[in-house]
Each structure stands twice: as structure tokens, then as C-alpha cells.
Amino acid sequence: MRQQRQFEIERRLRDIVGERVFVDVAERVSYGYDGSFGQYLPDFVTQPLATSEVQQIVKLANVYDLPIYPRGAGTNLSGGSLPVNGGIVLDFSQWNDEVTIYPDDLIIKTRPGVKTADIHALAEQHQLMYPPDPSSSSVCTIGGNLAENAGGPHGVKYGVTKDYVIGLEVVTAQGDIIRTGGNTIKNVTGYDLTKLLVGAEGTLGIITEATLRLIPKPQATQTALIVFDDLGSAGRSISQILTSGVRPSKMEILDHHAINKVVDYAGIDLPREAAAVLLVEVDGDEAILPKELETIKAALAKIGVTQVKIAASKSEEAALWQVRKAVSPAVVERGFTKISEDATVPLSQIPHMFEKIDEIKQKYDLNLVVFGHAGDGNLHPTISANMRDPEAVKNVENAVAEIFNYAIELGGTLSGEHGIGMMKKPFMTREFDAASLAFQKAIKDALDPNHRLNPGKIFPAAGETKLVLSHDD
Amino acid sequence: MRQQRQFEIERRLRDIVGERVFVDVAERVSYGYDGSFGQYLPDFVTQPLATSEVQQIVKLANVYDLPIYPRGAGTNLSGGSLPVNGGIVLDFSQWNDEVTIYPDDLIIKTRPGVKTADIHALAEQHQLMYPPDPSSSSVCTIGGNLAENAGGPHGVKYGVTKDYVIGLEVVTAQGDIIRTGGNTIKNVTGYDLTKLLVGAEGTLGIITEATLRLIPKPQATQTALIVFDDLGSAGRSISQILTSGVRPSKMEILDHHAINKVVDYAGIDLPREAAAVLLVEVDGDEAILPKELETIKAALAKIGVTQVKIAASKSEEAALWQVRKAVSPAVVERGFTKISEDATVPLSQIPHMFEKIDEIKQKYDLNLVVFGHAGDGNLHPTISANMRDPEAVKNVENAVAEIFNYAIELGGTLSGEHGIGMMKKPFMTREFDAASLAFQKAIKDALDPNHRLNPGKIFPAAGETKLVLSHDD
Numbered sequence: 001m002r003q004q005r006q007f008e009i010e011r012r013l014r015d016i017v018g019e020r021v022f023v024d025v026a027e028r029v030s031y032g033y034d035g036s037f038g039q040y041l042p043d044f045v046t047q048p049l050a051t052s053e054v055q056q057i058v059k060l061a062n063v064y065d066l067p068i069y070p071r072g073a074g075t076n077l078s079g080g081s082l083p084v085n086g087g088i089v090l091d092f093s094q095w096n097d098e099v100t101i102y103p104d105d106l107i108i109k110t111r112p113g114v115k116t117a118d119i120h121a122l123a124e125q126h127q128l129m130y131p132p133d134p135s136s137s138s139v140c141t142i143g144g145n146l147a148e149n150a151g152g153p154h155g156v157k158y159g160v161t162k163d164y165v166i167g168l169e170v171v172t173a174q175g176d177i178i179r180t181g182g183n184t185i186k187n188v189t190g191y192d193l194t195k196l197l198v199g200a201e202g203t204l205g206i207i208t209e210a211t212l213r214l215i216p217k218p219q220a221t222q223t224a225l226i227v228f229d230d231l232g233s234a235g236r237s238i239s240q241i242l243t244s245g246v247r248p249s250k251m252e253i254l255d256h257h258a259i260n261k262v263v264d265y266a267g268i269d270l271p272r273e274a275a276a277v278l279l280v281e282v283d284g285d286e287a288i289l290p291k292e293l294e295t296i297k298a299a300l301a302k303i304g305v306t307q308v309k310i311a312a313s314k315s316e317e318a319a320l321w322q323v324r325k326a327v328s329p330a331v332v333e334r335g336f337t338k339i340s341e342d343a344t345v346p347l348s349q350i351p352h353m354f355e356k357i358d359e360i361k362q363k364y365d366l367n368l369v370v371f372g373h374a375g376d377g378n379l380h381p382t383i384s385a386n387m388r389d390p391e392a393v394k395n396v397e398n399a400v401a402e403i404f405n406y407a408i409e410l411g412g413t414l415s416g417e418h419g420i421g422m423m424k425k426p427f428m429t430r431e432f433d434a435a436s437l438a439f440q441k442a443i444k445d446a447l448d449p450n451h452r453l454n455p456g457k458i459f460p461a462a463g464e465t466k467l468v469l470s471h472d473d
Numbered sequence: 474m475r476q477q478r479q480f481e482i483e484r485r486l487r488d489i490v491g492e493r494v495f496v497d498v499a500e501r502v503s504y505g506y507d508g509s510f511g512q513y514l515p516d517f518v519t520q521p522l523a524t525s526e527v528q529q530i531v532k533l534a535n536v537y538d539l540p541i542y543p544r545g546a547g548t549n550l551s552g553g554s555l556p557v558n559g560g561i562v563l564d565f566s567q568w569n570d571e572v573t574i575y576p577d578d579l580i581i582k583t584r585p586g587v588k589t590a591d592i593h594a595l596a597e598q599h600q601l602m603y604p605p606d607p608s609s610s611s612v613c614t615i616g617g618n619l620a621e622n623a624g625g626p627h628g629v630k631y632g633v634t635k636d637y638v639i640g641l642e643v644v645t646a647q648g649d650i651i652r653t654g655g656n657t658i659k660n661v662t663g664y665d666l667t668k669l670l671v672g673a674e675g676t677l678g679i680i681t682e683a684t685l686r687l688i689p690k691p692q693a694t695q696t697a698l699i700v701f702d703d704l705g706s707a708g709r710s711i712s713q714i715l716t717s718g719v720r721p722s723k724m725e726i727l728d729h730h731a732i733n734k735v736v737d738y739a740g741i742d743l744p745r746e747a748a749a750v751l752l753v754e755v756d757g758d759e760a761i762l763p764k765e766l767e768t769i770k771a772a773l774a775k776i777g778v779t780q781v782k783i784a785a786s787k788s789e790e791a792a793l794w795q796v797r798k799a800v801s802p803a804v805v806e807r808g809f810t811k812i813s814e815d816a817t818v819p820l821s822q823i824p825h826m827f828e829k830i831d832e833i834k835q836k837y838d839l840n841l842v843v844f845g846h847a848g849d850g851n852l853h854p855t856i857s858a859n860m861r862d863p864e865a866v867k868n869v870e871n872a873v874a875e876i877f878n879y880a881i882e883l884g885g886t887l888s889g890e891h892g893i894g895m896m897k898k899p900f901m902t903r904e905f906d907a908a909s910l911a912f913q914k915a916i917k918d919a920l921d922p923n924h925r926l927n928p929g930k931i932f933p934a935a936g937e938t939k940l941v942l943s944h945d946d
Binding site for chain 1: 575576577578579580599600601621622624628629632633635636645649650651652653655656657658659660661662663664665666668669671672673677678688689690691692712715716717718719720757758760761764765768817818819820821822846849850851884885886887888889890891892893897901904905906908909910911912913915916917918919920931
């Protein structure tokens with residue numbers, strides 16, 4: 001009976017998308033994981049290439065009461081794309097070539113499967129810039145960025161994905177095609193569904209087209225590396241820089257342990273005893289950049305921070321950025337799993353967060369480094385652990401929970417740019433009281449009453465208050 | 474009976490806010506209008522000074538089934554604050570002194586009644602900037618800015634109110650106090666209720682506190698005035714400037730008629746035959762600004778635009794900005810009413826919009842000028858008319874309808890920064906199809922099922938498709 005129903009659904013999916021339906025376990029299994037944890041088996045995988053196909057699939061899912069999971073490149077770090085309740089995965093990665101730039105309007109219209117890197121390149125061909133730059137840009141899709149409201153180092157000056165989305169085409173849970181926003185930067189016509197849907201992790205509607213605004217591309221960049229002997233100085237320096245009159249385009253920080261990993265891994269010449277290093281990029285007219293970095297240097301000298309190295313050439317600048325680029329590979333260990341977090345705190349609390357994370361590292365004897373986007377308090381505590389060792393798993397679970405709790409205690413948030421997905425939903429009740437969470441749920445229930453769209457994400461199940469990384473699925 | 478009910482409500486309101494309740498017609502009448510059209514009489518006016526007071530008033534309104542209208546300084550141009558169905562006005566203008574800056578976190582926490590100008594000043598004391606700058610800044614409240622998602626000239630580089638709100642405290646329609654967002658710029662924890670509520674015109678919740686992010690204050694500004702012989706050149710120049718590698722902080726345009734009004738009113742020396750003038754401000758390091766304006770001048774020379782005057786001093790810069798400042802008073806005529814619109818179009822369509830508006834001006838023989846924020850397509854067609862003359866009213870109604878329709882036809886939107894309120898709701902069905910509007914309404918119905926919060930705004934009544942400016946209320 002169940003078998004017959006499956007065949008029937010398969011046949012009807014093939015009526016919609018032809019050969020772009022996968023039902024073999026060997027094929028489906030590769031759509032069951034993402035960049036986080038866990039493995040789940042969807043019942044069907046389809047690769048829609050048109051809004052009308054998405055619409056028909058959603059209507060079919062309503063007929064057969066199946067969950068739907070939109071999916072990009074699966075680089076997600078919070079489990080947002082995991083098909084946790086079976087059902088249909090909509091793999092958008094093949095809908096990757098419909099992207100058009102309107103240079104005179106400073107906008108791009110794109111389908112969800114287009115790679116973020118392709119959007120960057122297209123904008124740059126016209127001396128324009130699409131600023132959001134998640135570190136997965138070269139492989140991730142814009143659809144995934146839209147679902148998770150992806151960030152990146154540019155956030156401190158240019159904001160995140162949401163800040164560049166001015167209009168959407170969306171297929172609703174009922175299978176209607178709707179439009180939100182439009183083609184203009186300023187738009188206050190009706191509710192801002194665009195900014196509600198971007199970052200909603202595919203739980204309120206399926207984005208089938210986005211209109212992105214572009215900005216003039218800065219002519220050049222220049223970078224300084226600042227070394228700190230203690231975390232207090234590092235913390236004070238962040239505010240000092242941001243009130244110096246210069247507006248950095250990137251501010252990336254590495255803690256003591258990250259520095260040592262980078263020295264070990266890439267042989268980069270950094271003082272092993274440093275408490276932290278900060279990379280500060282400025283962008284704009286080439287002639288002014290050295291002066292801007294000197295302004296920052298002078299502001300830092302006022303608070304006793306003097307170890308400032310300004311890149312004197314493009315190659316020196318590239319060498320400085322190797323420090324940041326090497327962190328992620330430097331943390332990887334053979335056979336171990338990397339757990340990337342993104343707890344985010346108010347700027348003034350960054351030193352406290354670093355200290356607390358160091359305590360947690362000691363307490364659970366973890367291979368843990370911290371780096372991240374200092375200009376917006378968005379830190380990435382990153383753990384490398386043997387997740388086949390139950391003891392190690394327990395330690396990671398406890399450490400991550402303590403990190404989240406402390407971030408909230410400091411006035412911060414669970415997630416700056418990775419999303420809630422599966423990984424962080426047990427902690428939602430620590431950040432939001434019952435009424436605040438009920439307000440969010442009311443929106444979900446109104447727009448997707450049957451919880452058909454990416455179910456099992458964002459909202460914790462009743463009583464779910466603990467992170468569990470190990471399971472047997 | 475009705476009388477007794479009124480006394481009872483008044484007494485219970487006084488239990489909540491003491492003397493800050495107004496019931497006399499003479500007092501209530503001044504809360505019945507705003508910067509748009511129409512006069513409505515609320516039943517009660519209260520001036521809450523605490524979130525708990527707002528909460529209790531909302532609960533009382535639920536008991537007596539009364540509508541609630543949050544109100545700031547009443548400068549609103551779309552009728553968003555009009556108490557169209559009677560009920561209770563919450564006048565926040567007295568809750569104007571609770572505002573705190575956290576300079577190390579680059580944030581301000583403010584109550585709704587604080588003047589936008591006070592927030593500007595507080596940020597600047599710390600070398601920081603709160604960029605949104607609606608032209609009513611000196612008198613309007615931040616609460617009104619939040620409700621309407623106010624914009625201003627800074628939009629082209631710095632965005633609008635919403636782009637600077639990272640957290641809210643809100644009283645819901647049910648009288649719950651909830652929190653959205655937090656204290657960090659990057660935040661993807663749950664749905665983005667902050668950006669949904671900002672710009673929702675007080676129809677989804679009552680904002681009682683906002684956390685605003687600040688940015689480093691640019692050190693200086695410099696300005697150029699560009700004169701155009703034809704609208705085509707003006708249009709091409711906007712894209713040309715925005716792709717020159719320089720990012721202007723303001724780009725304000727005046728059409729031929731606005732130029733002549735300004736010459737007549739303020740005696741400013743501008744060529745009366747010009748098709749348009751554009752003011753372009755750049756901001757940042759003082760040393761680079763002349764170079765940036767030269768870059769713009771060179772880019773414009775390439776497309777044959779050569780009438781570029783660069784301010785050589787601060788006083789020359791101030792004189793150039795007098796051109797823009799004089800427009801609004803120049804349009805005012807004794808005994809006439811000023812109708813300010815803000816239809817917004819994609820950048821490349823600005824010249825077409827100017828041409829169409831000129832046609833409409835001729836067709837209805839109107840005193841109509843156009844100025845606005847060229848860098849984001851946000852135009853302000855502004856009419857001065859004798860609204861006691863039924864013929865004139867009819868002409869204005871028809872002209873405004875044609876302007877809206879053409880903006881939508883060009884891929885633009887009804888409102889860039891003024892909001893929908895009463896004035897533009899008849900046109901919502903032209904911009905949104907039924908499914909898109911139903912999606913918006915579903916959110917309203919879920920969060921405020923009894924339509925208690927600022928009823929009669931944004932959504933048109935069934936069959937309401939025509940602007941009516943004259944009425945006898």
C-alpha cells in the first residue's frame with residue numbers, strides 16, 4: 001500500500017519535472033546531510049527549474065501531506081536543510097543559470113540555484129558590488145544565503161544578505177505564487193515580507209526569485225594587522241577604531257589559540273604569545289586608504305596599542321589575509337569533526353566572551369579556537385573533536401551549551417549568521433520568553449498551518465532544551 | 474448608557490495613567506489629524522510614560538473593544554496616525570526623555586517619544602551617527618519613524634530607519650510584552666520580527682522601546698551641483714555617478730518647475746531654463762572629498778554633462794543645499810494645501826517618471842513640482858492646491874492616481890518612505906495581486922485578530938480602489 005503510494009507520487013512528480021526526480025536510496029542519501037550533523041533520508045528528491053514546477057510540487061505535497069525541504073548547496077552549518085521528517089527535497093542547485101543584471105538600476109534578478117560567487121562576479125563586471133560574502137561563497141547558492149540570511153566579513157560596513165534583497169518571488173505553503181517588495185531600495189508599501197522571508201530558513205515560503213540591490217564597487221582596499229598582548233586591549237581597540245571617524249570594511253579577530261594553529265599549520269610569522277590579532281581592512285579611494293589606516297593607528301596609540309603593521313603593497317595585504325584564511329583549514333584534524341559556532345555578543349562584551357570561551361576550553365579539555373567578525377561581535381568558536389567518542393561528544397554538547405548561554409547572558413544572541421535550524425532550537429527558550437516565541441509561532445501557523453515547509457526547524461519541540469549531537473539516524 | 478460606559482473607561486484609564494487622559498472635545502480634536510488629510514475624533518487620548526501603562530491600556534481596550542492608535546508628533550504624510558474609527562489615541566510625544574547611548578556597543582536604546590533630532594545629537598556627541606534623516610527630523614519622534622520606516626536623503630548610501638533597528642520591545646494586540654532582535658547587528662535567531670514591525674504602521678504591535686545601531690560619523694562632507702539641459706542626461710547621470718567608484722552620501726534632484734519655484738522664492742541663482750539640477754554630497758575624509766567630486770565630474774564629462782559646480786568652501790556648500798531646503802517652503806501658497814507624494818521608481822526610470830509627471834501637470838493644470846532622492850528613485854511630486862475647490866480636489870485625486878499607476882507600471886512602488894496609511898490603500902491592489910495581499914493579511918489576522926491596532930490602514934476595504942481626499946468628517 002505504502003509502496004503503491006510512493007510509486008504514484010513518483011509518477012506525478014515525473015509529470016511535473018520529468019527525469020529530475022530521484023528515488024533510489026543511493027541518490028537520496030546524498031541529500032540527507034549538510035554542513036552540520038545528522039543524516040536523514042528524504043523520500044523524494046526533485047530538481048525544479050521553474051517557479052511553475054515548484055508550485056506544482058507544493059500542490060502535490062499538499063495532496064499527499066508530505067513535508068518539503070528547499071536545498072541549495074548544503075553548506076549550511078545549523079542543519080537548516082536537513083529533511084528531518086522525510087518528504088520531498090527541492091534541490092535548487094541545478095537552477096543555476098538564470099541571473100540577470102540591470103546595471104542602470106543597480107539590481108540583479110536571480111533564481112535560487114545561482115552560486116553566490118557568480119553574483120559577485122557579475123556585479124563586478126559592471127563596477128558594482130554585491131557585498132555579502134559568506135566564507136562558502138565559491139560553492140554556496142544564493143538561495144541558501146537567502147534562507148539563512150548569510151553574513152560574512154563585510155558585515156561590519158555593508159551588512160548581511162537581507163540588507164541587499166529588495167524583492168522576492170515566493171511559492172507559499174498553499175502553492176500560491178506571490179511577490180514581495182519590488183525593484184526599488186526604498187519601499188514601504190505594505191508589510192516587509194521580503195525581510196521576514198529572508199532568514200526564515202525556508203519555513204514560511206519557498207523563494208524562487210530574488211531581486212538584489214548592488215552598490216558602487218570601492219576602488220581599492222588596504223589592510224592592517226594589529227597584535228594584542230591582552231584581551232582587554234583588543235576589546236577596547238574595537239570601539240576605539242569604530243569611533244575614529246574611519247569606517248572599516250572588515251574587522252576580523254583571531255584568539256591566542258587560533259594564532260598558534262595558524263603558525264603551526266601555515267608557518268605564518270605571528271607572535272605565539274599574543275592574546276589576539278585583529279585584521280582591519282579599509283576600502284575606497286586608493287589615495288586615502290593609507291591615511292585612514294594611519295588614523296586608526298593614531299587612535300590605537302592613544303590607548304597604548306602600538307603593534308600595528310600596515311600592508312605596504314597588495315602582496316603584503318594578501319599575506320596578512322592568509323592569517324584569516326588559514327584558520328579554518330588549520331583547525332581540521334584527520335578523522336575529527338569541526339563544529340563551527342557563531343554566538344554573537346555586543347561589541348563591548350567581546351573580551352568577556354573570549355575569556356569565558358577560554359575557561360570552557362580548559363574545563364572540557366577541548367581543541368577550541370575562536371575567530372570571527374569583531375566589528376559586529378559575531379564570533380566563531382570552532383571545535384575539532386572525535387565525534388565517534390561518546391565522551392568527546394558529551395563535552396562538545398556541554399561546551400556549546402555553555403557558550404550559547406553565556407552569549408545570551410552578555411546581551412548577545414544564539415546565532416549571528418548560521419541560523420537556528422536543528423542545532424540551536426533547543427536554546428530558543430533561553431533567548432525568548434514564551435510570549436515572544438508565541439508571536440513568532442503565530443506567524444508560522446498563519447502562513448503554513450500544516451507545517452509543510454521545512455518542518456522541525458527553528459522552534460523547539462515541547463520540552464526540548466538540550467543539544468544532542470549524537471543519534472543513530 | 475453610552476455616556477456611562479465612557480465615564481467608566483475614562484476612570485479606568487485614569488487608574489492607569491493618572492491625569493494624562495484627555496476627554497474634552499477641544500483637547501481630542503488636536504489628535505484627530507496629521508500631515509495628510511482628514512479629521513477624525515478619538516474617544517480618548519492618553520499619554521503613556523511606561524511600557525506597563527501601554528500594556529494596561531491595551532488590555533483595557535480589549536475589555537471594551539476599542540481601537541488603539543499609537544501617535545508620535547503627527548507629521549505623518551499618509552494618514553497613518555489618524556484615529557479613523559474612534560477609540561484610544563496613545564500619544565507618545567511626552568515619553569521623550571528616556572534615551573541612553575552605549576558608545577562602546579555603538580547602540581542607542583530609546584523610547585518612542587524621543588525626537589529624532591535628539592538621537593542625532595546624542596550619537597554625534599560620541600563621534601557616531603544615526604543616519605536616517607527624514608526632513609521632519611527636528612520635530613518628529615523616533616516612534617513615528619519606526620512605525621513608518623522613515624527615510625530621507627541619506628538613504629542612497631546609508632539606508633532607512635529599518636536598517637538601524639536591531640531590537641524592539643513591543644506590546645502586542647493581546648497586551649503581552651515581547652522582545653524582538655537584540656543588541657547585535659548580526660542576528661538570525663528566529664524570525665526577523667524587528668524588520669516586520671518597523672514600517673508596519675503600528676498595525677501589528679505597539680513599539681515601546683527600540684535599540685538602534687550607530688555607525689562611525691564621517692569626518693566631513695562636500696557637495697557639487699549639476700545642471701542638466703534635458704531629462705535624459707539627468708537620468709543617465711544618476712547611473713553614471715553610481716558606477717564611478719564613488720559612493721555619494723546624498724543625491725537630491727529638482728525638476729524644472731521646482732528650480733523656478735526656488736528662484737522665485739529664495740532668489741537663488743539657478744538657470745531657469747534647466748531641465749533639472751542634481752545635488753551630490755560625498756562624505757568621509759576631508760582630504761579625499763574634492764578628489765571624489767572630481768572623479769564624478771570626469772565620469773559625467775564622458776557622457777557630455779559638463780555643468781558641474783563644486784562647492785569650494787563650507788559656506789558655498791551650505792548655499793548649494795539652500796536650493797534643496799527652499800523647495801518645500803517655495804511650494805507653499807497661502808490658503809492652499811500641499812500634497813506631498815513619494816512614488817518611487819527604479820533608477821533608470823527616473824527620466825520617464827519626470828516626463829510623465831510633467832504631462833500630468835499639464836493635463837490637470839496643477840501647481841506641481843518634483844524633487845526627491847535621485848539615488849534611490851524616491852521622488853516627491855508635490856502639489857499645491859486649493860482643497861476647498863471641488864474641481865481642484867478632483868484634479869488632485871486624478872493626478873495622484875495617475876502618478877501612482879505610472880510608478881507601478883515602471884516597476885516602482887506606491888510609497889518609498891511615507892507609508893500607505895489612509896492615502897494609498899486604495900492603490901494596494903494595483904501593486905499586489907490577491908495572493909500577495911492575502912499573505913500580508915494573514916499576518917495581520919494572526920497577530921491582531923480583532924484588528925484593534927491602528928485599524929483602517931494599509932489594507933483597502935472591499936472594493937476601495939479610488940483616492941478620495943474630500944470628506945465631511
